[in-house]
Amino acid sequence: MTWGILDKHAHKEAGSVRTSDIHILLCDFAKLPWIPTAVVAAYNMLGTMQRDSHRPVRLRETKIEARPGTPLLRPMAALATRELPAPTSDQAYCDVSALECGFIEIPLLWVIDTAEEGDKSVLPVLAFLIRHSTNGDVLLFDLGVRKDMENLPTMYHGRINGMGFLTTVPEDAVDALAKGGLAPTDVTTVCYSHLHYDHIGDSRPYTNATFVVGAAARPLVEHGWPEDPKSLFPQDLLPEGRTRFLDNPGMWPPLGPFPHALDVYGDGSLYIVDAPGHMLGHINLLARTSADGGWIFLAGDSAHDRRLLTGEAGIPNHGLLGCAHGDKVATAEHIVRMRALEVEYPRVRVLLAHDVPWYDANKGGLAFWPGTIPSL
Numbered sequence: 114m115t116w117g118i119l120d121k122h123a124h125k126e127a128g129s130v131r132t133s134d135i136h137i138l139l140c141d142f143a144k145l146p147w148i149p150t151a152v153v154a155a156y157n158m159l160g161t162m163q164r165d166s167h168r169p170v171r172l173r174e175t176k177i178e179a180r181p182g183t184p185l186l187r188p189m190a191a192l193a194t195r196e197l198p199a200p201t202s203d204q205a206y207c208d209v210s211a212l213e214c215g216f217i218e219i220p221l222l223w224v225i226d227t228a229e230e231g232d233k234s235v236l237p238v239l240a241f242l243i244r245h246s247t248n249g250d251v252l253l254f255d256l257g258v259r260k261d262m263e264n265l266p267t268m269y270h271g272r273i274n275g276m277g278f279l280t281t282v283p284e285d286a287v288d289a290l291a292k293g294g295l296a297p298t299d300v301t302t303v304c305y306s307h308l309h310y311d312h313i314g315d316s317r318p319y320t321n322a323t324f325v326v327g328a329a330a331r332p333l334v335e336h337g338w339p340e341d342p343k344s345l346f347p348q349d350l351l352p353e354g355r356t357r358f359l360d361n362p363g364m365w366p367p368l369g370p371f372p373h374a375l376d377v378y379g380d381g382s383l384y385i386v387d388a389p390g391h392m393l394g395h396i397n398l399l400a401r402t403s404a405d406g407g408w409i410f411l412a413g414d415s416a417h418d419r420r421l422l423t424g425e426a427g428i429p430n431h432g433l434l435g436c437a438h439g440d441k442v443a444t445a446e447h448i449v450r451m452r453a454l455e456v457e458y459p460r461v462r463v464l465l466a467h468d469v470p471w472y473d474a475n476k477g478g479l480a481f482w483p484g485t486i487p488s489l
């Protein structure tokens with residue numbers, strides 16, 4: 114197998130192609146018939162390039178065999194060679210329930226490059242209740258939007274309006290928990306995918322919980338609002354003495370298609386997956402949902418739209434709205450891995466924090482607490 118790297122700074126051998134923003138793409142080029150098609154395949158795979166510029170691209174460090182008619186997309190199998198851990202004889206697992214915690218109407222062009230100017234989408238804001246089968250831990254993955262949005266850091270107000278976001282919170286995480294008889298004080302762990310306003314909720318009622326957050330986000334909070342009036346991150350978000358910062362994700366061992374994951378309880382029931390790109394410290398969760406090999410992957414904001422997973426759309430970098438991700442290339446690379454997870458692992462359900470099709474199919478149903486998302 115020959116792996117190649119496309120580099121946006123190089124040019125010549127492949128000639129000009131209608132692409133831009135190509136950074137680092139990994140393809141099995143030996144399986145690709147000719148170079149511009151490789152670029153198209155890479156486009157399909159990562160979905161990160163814009164279609165209307167003429168930046169030249171070439172391949173380097175590759176041995177290319179012309180094989181017209183060879184299937185284009187082959188790298189997924191190469192990514193997904195690592196099995197997920199097999200269950201043990203008394204395997205612990207997690208019951209996962211969805212919580213509806215607000216809605217955000219967004220300009221669709223902010224999240225997918227195939228949208229038309231003026232297209233809007235109403236995104237559900239989902240949090241997840243994760244209950245361990247034996248140790249009694251009650252974990253929340255994200256808290257959604259807080260109801261008292263007037264108490265968000267000052268800068269958010271102008272920013273949300275400026276982006277054209279319309280946020281509504283008919284029910285928040287506390288309301289959603291109450292539907293199944295849980296109070297915030299029953300929650301033992303709050304794990305944040307990242308610290309954007311639609312994920313951090315209101316941390317104050319969770320007085321018995323340990324908060325878990327990517328260490329890379331720590332300085333944002335420690336020097337946050339109101340000390341820094343321009344900060345988007347509330348200084349009082351993470352309770353002192355009850356916060357665990359996830360250090361050195363680069364040292365975590367690989368898991369499935371992902372290079373770095375942490376076994377939360379040490380029993381293979383729940384993993385924190387390093388998910389770089391969207392924001393500093395961004396993480397995903399991979400929870401085992403049965404004792405016989407079912408899983409759910411909670412992707413946070415690694416993708417805001419399912420079409421990024423299927424390859425039907427790419428990540429835009431809108432002239433006015435900017436990019437939805439702090440590091441577009443790292444996000445695109447992570448999406449490739451998520452796509453591998455969805456395609457190559459039939460017993461893994463992949464859900465986004467703003468998963469419109471899944472929400473539309475499941476709203477008000479048994480997947481929402483006090484119900485449980487069925488294990489695959």
Ligand SMILES: [Zn+2]
Pocket residue numbers: 307309391392414
């Ligand atoms: Zn976000």
Ligand SMILES: [Zn+2]
Pocket residue numbers: 309311312414466467
């Ligand atoms: Zn979000």
